[in-house]
Amino acid sequence: MAKELVLYAHPGQRFSRANVAMTKAASDIEGITFVDLYAEYPRHDINVEKEQARLVAHDVILFQFPVFWYSSPSLLKEWQDLALQYGFAYGHDGKALEGKTLMLAVTAGGPEDAYRKGGYQQHALRDFLVPFQQTAGLCGMKFAPPFALYGALGAKEDQEIASHASAYATLLAAIRDDAFDLLEDDSAVVQASTLSTRMKG
Template identity: 50%
Template sequence: MPKNKVLVLYAHPSQHRSEVNQPLFDAAQNIEGVTAVDLYYEYPSYNINIDREQQRLLEHDVIIFQFPLYWYSTPAILKEWQDLVLEYGFAYGSQGTALKDKRFLCALSAGGRADAYQTKGYNHFTIRELLYPIEQMAALTGMKYMAPLALFGARTAKEEGRITQHVQNWRNLLNALVNDQFDYKRAYEVEKLNPYLNQLILGDKE
């Protein structure tokens, strides 16, 4: 029996062009204990059902935003989701403790190479620094943040044969989260999960 219930909130506005995120979403759908939600499919007109989304949050222990990095942020529907679902009195404020102690992380793809995401790189900031608004969202709502899982160089990942291993790493991560076999403390401390994933996963891997 799964020890944790994991919620993957997937946001990709151009799925027919997705070479990375769609395989990740498909994999998540086949793991016991994981609920994978395609936000653009469920809300094509952005008419988000706040009650349903809040109930989903209440029913899960680990929350994951899965998305391609668009202009150093999430696709628009994830911002809309945050604006509407994370209400005062539910997610924050003196009475807003619904998300307290839940785990949170981002699983994303980025078009640029890994060396572009550093202080002296093309993008001037690390991937974790670019996600600081989301990290602060997690802090304000009482969730325990973990560093992101990122696939860099997403535009060439398929031709370079890097997607299969990344999908397997993603499966291993999700199974570890479901089975509560993950080093959450260190996952907060590192810059990104990728180089440390095998060390962070405790016990048997898939």
């Protein structure tokens, strides 16, 4: 069994549909550690020792967040700036995260066809996530393909959000049970509709 840590960052949960549904689905999964960063640190006063101890105690670290300005909400960036410290996460003696896996679960307001050359976002969603991939690389971590929901705005059908949340629960349980293929793939984004293609066995 993999020890799995979900670090969830959403500053506007009152307005959230997708991430709130995902979070509810995740709360039913036993054996994972789920941390709501905005609930834990409403004043952004991150406890670095506690966060580093959490990282050390887990094998797979999953960041769950809505894409805000082509990146994560600011508290997750603050968390990275402080928790992924020199001498802990990288640098000569910074080997605490080596061999672990980083994965993202992101929701994007833009539809899938906007996230390509010629679309209004001009780049693939993966391109905007390269800083996370390279952060993982510098820390000696593997970077699994992100789990993504496109077009996650208010107009999205309830049914599609429910399917995505249910697929998220399946994903979290499969990672815990070593049943999900976490191998790196530079091009792929995993969606609810393609999740089954990465299940082992």
